[in-house]
Amino acid sequence: MKKHILFDHDGVLVDTEFWYYKAGERALADIGLTLDKARYLRDMSRGLGTWAQARAAGIDEQTISRQRVVRDDYYRDYLRTAAIEIEGVVETLAELSTYARMAIVTTAKRADFDLIHEKRTIRQFMDFVLVREDYQFAKPHPEPYLTGLKRLGASREETLVVEDSARGLNSAVAAGIDCAIVHNEFTKAQDFSRARYRIETLNELKGIILDMT
Template sequence: MARLGDNDGVLVDTEHLYYKSTKEVLSEVGVLLSEEVYVERSLRAGRSLFDVLCDDGFSDEAVRKLRERRDALYAQYIENEDVAVSGMERVISKLHGSVKMGVVTSSKRGHFDAIHKKTGFMGYFDFSVVREDCVESKPSPEPYLKGVALSGFSASECLAVEDSERGLRSAVSAGIDCIVTPRNLSLGMDFTDARAICRNPDELLSFIKPLI
């Protein structure tokens, strides 16, 4: 069996920092980003928040520079905050050695590595799939299909852990059963297709352990 799962919102609590950095950069060019719009476009649909700038006539170069500024601001935020989800290290340490584990995320490699240089979590995992490894990001099944291939198991032998609709859709579209652990911005989303909903790391561990 392989356990595949998201990074932001599952292992670490960083989604609010990504929203904060995106909101700040967009406000500099007169675009107000509400939490509701962020949740709908990013966490549900998996669309870039910068698409609206292209629609408003911003050049590709201008949008690229704004993305770079957002990425730099986000890097500062994750560097200065303790982002590990409380109790999650206990979960992954208990599973380590019993199942093959991989992280499947839409995070960029630089941000991902910076986060886990602090958490030390990657010592428990066998592999990771990040944004640069895929042509399409979640909710496309591509990230999880790559994760399945790296695991050496079939999709039916894998179990995903996600926190958002886009992540759930990605896993299910790849043929993987998915547990959802909603956090903060993803609370109240439609998780009808989830195998289970776990509200905290203890519930997650209790659900997974009997399956091993």
């Protein structure tokens, strides 16, 4: 029986993946580089991301550090202005909250998370939120989800993780927790063979939870 749900955040509860990519694209364009999207997606699945292409092009670490700050500024501008809601998420969370305790375990920085949810209602359904500053090792390390389990006071068997990336899935698997992968255009080509469930939208979680009761 699943009594608890640990949600990833970006790409699962809000549609931010595209805008993170666009921010990196702009930051590299500022120094004369074109961010190849296909390679970016491959690099992201391996935990590398934007700066792998910069390093491959011979860009020095000082410049990368400077442009990382620029990228983060661009990203926050997008978070303030872009439409990042995923249709049906709030309604689904409201319904799920009658069946399970829920929390968010994200690699997002606290400043970005707070900016996203300044005027949104998702947090009201969550017992707590763990952001990148709340644990030492990022996904795919199991620490984020093990920390979530500890905060919930829950067993692995009672808990379901909801993710959209291979890194997140591997974190859940390493923590010994069943994982449902929700479809995301940005991560759809990643290896999800270890996922317990594959779903198109969060609305399908109700069926998973009720089938286990």
